[in-house]
Amino acid sequence: MSTATSSLPRTIGAHAVLLTYTVIALFPVIIVIMNSFKSRAGIFGAPLAPPTPKTFDLIGYTTVIGQGDFIHYFQNSLVVTVASLFFVLLFGAMAAFALSEYRFRGNSLMGLYLALGIMIPIRLATVAILQLMVTSGLVNTLTALILVYTAQGLPLAVFILSEFMKQVSDDLKNAGRIDGLSEYTIFFRLVLPLVRPSMATVAVFTMIPIWNDLWFPLILAPSEETKTVTLGAQLFLGQFVTNWNAILAALSLAIMPVLILYVIFSRQLIRGITSGAVK
Amino acid sequence: MGSLNIENVKKAFGPVEVLKGINLEVTDGEFVVFVGPSGCGKSTLLRVIAGLEDSTSGRVVIDGADVSATPPAKRGIAMVFQTYALYPHLTVKNNMGLGLKQAGTPAAEIDRRIGIASSMLSLEPYLARRPAELSGGQRQRVAIGRAVVREPKLFLFDEPLSNLDAALRVNTRLEIAQLHRRLKATMIYVTHDQVEAMTLADKIVVLNAGKIEQIGGPMELYNSPANEFVAGFIGSPKMNFVDGARLGETAKTIGVRPEHLTVDAKSGAWKGTVVHAEHLGADTNLYLDCEKAGLITVRIFGVYNAEPGATLYATPDPARTYRFGADGKVLK
Ligand SMILES: Nc1ncnc2c1ncn2[C@@H]1O[C@H](COP(=O)(O)OP(=O)(O)OP(=O)(O)O)[C@@H](O)[C@H]1O
Ligand SMILES: [Mg+2]
Numbered sequence: 001m002s003t004a005t006s007s008l009p010r011t012i013g014a015h016a017v018l019l020t021y022t023v024i025a026l027f028p029v030i031i032v033i034m035n036s037f038k039s040r041a042g043i044f045g046a047p048l049a050p051p052t053p054k055t056f057d058l059i060g061y062t063t064v065i066g067q068g069d070f071i072h073y074f075q076n077s078l079v080v081t082v083a084s085l086f087f088v089l090l091f092g093a094m095a096a097f098a099l100s101e102y103r104f105r106g107n108s109l110m111g112l113y114l115a116l117g118i119m120i121p122i123r124l125a126t127v128a129i130l131q132l133m134v135t136s137g138l139v140n141t142l143t144a145l146i147l148v149y150t151a152q153g154l155p156l157a158v159f160i161l162s163e164f165m166k167q168v169s170d171d172l173k174n175a176g177r178i179d180g181l182s183e184y185t186i187f188f189r190l191v192l193p194l195v196r197p198s199m200a201t202v203a204v205f206t207m208i209p210i211w212n213d214l215w216f217p218l219i220l221a222p223s224e225e226t227k228t229v230t231l232g233a234q235l236f237l238g239q240f241v242t243n244w245n246a247i248l249a250a251l252s253l254a255i256m257p258v259l260i261l262y263v264i265f266s267r268q269l270i271r272g273i274t275s276g277a278v279k
Numbered sequence: 280m281g282s283l284n285i286e287n288v289k290k291a292f293g294p295v296e297v298l299k300g301i302n303l304e305v306t307d308g309e310f311v312v313f314v315g316p317s318g319c320g321k322s323t324l325l326r327v328i329a330g331l332e333d334s335t336s337g338r339v340v341i342d343g344a345d346v347s348a349t350p351p352a353k354r355g356i357a358m359v360f361q362t363y364a365l366y367p368h369l370t371v372k373n374n375m376g377l378g379l380k381q382a383g384t385p386a387a388e389i390d391r392r393i394g395i396a397s398s399m400l401s402l403e404p405y406l407a408r409r410p411a412e413l414s415g416g417q418r419q420r421v422a423i424g425r426a427v428v429r430e431p432k433l434f435l436f437d438e439p440l441s442n443l444d445a446a447l448r449v450n451t452r453l454e455i456a457q458l459h460r461r462l463k464a465t466m467i468y469v470t471h472d473q474v475e476a477m478t479l480a481d482k483i484v485v486l487n488a489g490k491i492e493q494i495g496g497p498m499e500l501y502n503s504p505a506n507e508f509v510a511g512f513i514g515s516p517k518m519n520f521v522d523g524a525r526l527g528e529t530a531k532t533i534g535v536r537p538e539h540l541t542v543d544a545k546s547g548a549w550k551g552t553v554v555h556a557e558h559l560g561a562d563t564n565l566y567l568d569c570e571k572a573g574l575i576t577v578r579i580f581g582v583y584n585a586e587p588g589a590t591l592y593a594t595p596d597p598a599r600t601y602r603f604g605a606d607g608k609v610l611k
Contacts, residue, residue, distance in 0.1 A: 171362045171364035172366070174351075174364070176366075177331060177350075178358050179352065179378035180381035181377075189368070194367070
């Protein structure tokens with residue numbers, strides 16, 4: 001950004017807008033985290049107040065860690081998210097490369113077909129998916145979730161990545177061909193590193209809905225063995241009594257892993273978002 | 280070693296025919312330049328020779344062997360691209376060595392060849408750098424080096440100098456000319472630039488709309504163009520074309536190059552007014568609006584002072600006037 005184009009009032013204005021937005025966006029998260037450190041009375045007495053020595057209480061966290069198999073749920077969520085993410089990125093990038101690089105009959109039709117999933121929610125097919133999983137004996141396995149999430153993430157990944165792959169220089173790929181690189185080497189060694197920022201963008205967009213999903217774990221894998229964090233937290237939501245301490249603590253803990261993954265991708269992501277503007 | 284034959288090569292993208300039957304023979308050690316207007320199929324032809332694009336029909340024969348079904352890496356060619364196309368994650372040394380490594384060449388041999396190529400192109404100080412740490416000119420030299428180490432039968436250049444600034448272009452042009460002399464390799468070179476074509480080529484191939492208009496040495500094309508297109512394309516400023524009927528000639532069009540016209544203030548064949556004068560130091564370009572011939576360009580060697588609006592007479596050199604028929608072909 002050059003200083004010549006930005007005046008002081010405009011800078012202040014822009015920052016005011018951005019700060020307001022940040023406050024609004026972070027508000028619920030802060031409330032959740034703050035209240036997770038308070039006693040039940042503290043939560044209901046003054047929900048907006050930060051924990052004081054009087055209301056400070058770790059009861060939520062001890063309940064979560066003591067009760068149920070929360071560490072295990074975390075593991076399940078992490079396995080499902082990371083594995084789905086891996087397959088979405090791998091298959092999405094490969095399909096995008098094929099669509100953008102090779103001319104074949106029905107190329108654009110195939111691209112349209114692959115992108116169709118963006119507009120049709122995969123939940124519409126829940127019944128069919130459940131039948132499929134029952135017949136193939138995958139109910140109550142993490143594999144079922146990974147398969148469904150991979151299918152769910154692919155359309156957007158193919159759509160975004162093929163746009164970016166079209167921008168990778170043809171000359172570079174051709175130079176690789178003349179040097180005798182295989183199409184796989186060209187894809188993995190030349191093209192993928194160049195589209196890394198867009199891969200990070202896709203990774204973030206794919207990861208968050210998977211981590212947060214309650215629907216498919218509830219339907220496809222509700223067993224104790226395969227529960228994910230979001231499903232596990234339901235344990236504390238009773239029809240008559242709800243253990244708010246535990247829920248808030250579980251939610252606060254659930255934020256951590258996505259936050260860590262996000263930080264890993266964010267450096268790339270920022271480069272991805274601004275790459276069009278700078279070059 | 281290093282001959283090339285192209286036999287009736289056609290290429291269509293869907294319904295669009297881009298190459299319409301190209302026949303070309305290149306002998307060993309020749310420097311051949313493809314020129315033609317933008318979109319005429321120069322790059323496509325080069326890519327067909329390289330094997331990056333399949334031809335729709337026809338044969339490409341390198342060194343006596345039909346390579347139409349051979350992948351690019353096995354054709355014994357090397358290519359230099361307009362955009363350099365260096366591998367961004369590899370050092371200069373590895374950029375140059377990758378092709379050989381893929382082909383299973385022993386490491387000692389790779390090092391030897393990189394040593395020779397980098398000293399030839401003065402790249403030794405940069406061998407450990409990545410492409411991002413090089414200037415445009417250095418990058419293009421690395422790209423040329425990458426081609427040289429492969430010791431190909433055939434070098435292919437696709438507008439290698441057009442991303443460089445004017446001064447660097449002259450230097451690199453010189454380097455390519457020296458390279459050709461030292462390696463005695465066959466080279467095929469695509470360019471937009473007249474000067475590059477005239478100075479580098481043993482043989483120029485003029486392409487237009489997917490067809491070859493004429494093949495010949497630089498002076499042959501300049502002195503005896505086969506048709507109106509070649510006459511207009513070779514030479515700068517462009518040849519003047521005058522409607523034959525206006526001059527009372529039988530030919531459809533009369534062509535005369537700007538440098539083959541003389542001007543005089545008193546008398547001459549075509550009376551005209553000066554519209555504009557360009558002073559280049561070594562020569563002067565005059566634009567004259569003539570009564571009989573219309574707007575023409577005259578190139579005068581040295582300084583010539585003429586004010587816009589002044590009246591001048593231009594006279595063509597009769598020995599160097601070209602006559603074209605209705606089909607655009609030159610009339611003998
Ligand atoms: N992949 C493609 N699909 C469809 N048409 C193409 C494709 N590649 C090239 N063309 C068309 O083929 C024609 C010739 O292209 P080519 O790149 O060979 O031109 P060129 O002579 O190299 O032009 P320039 O001097 O501008 O580089 C152009 O009209 C172009 O639109
Ligand atoms: Mg071209």
